[in-house]
Amino acid sequence: MAVSRSREYLADSTGARIAGHSRGLSNALLKLEQASRAIPMDVSPAASHLFIVNPLSAKRLMNLFSTHPSTEDRVRLA
16 A cells, blocks of 8 residues: 555656646645545445545545545645
C-alpha cells in the first residue's frame, strides 16, 4: 500500500510541475473528491485502485488498506 501511495504523491508532484503550478491540481482533486461523495457508487474494493480519488474513503476500515492517500493530504502536498 505504501508503494501505491508514494506513486500517487509522485504523480501529483509531477503533474503540478508540468502544469507550472499546483493550484490547478489542488482544485481538480477537490472537485473529484466532492463529486465522488455526491454521486453514490457501487464500487468493488478490488477496483478502487483504478480511481483517481478513493471511492471508498468514507469507510474507515478501507482506509487502512487504501492504495491512495487522502485528497486532503494530496492537496496539502500539491
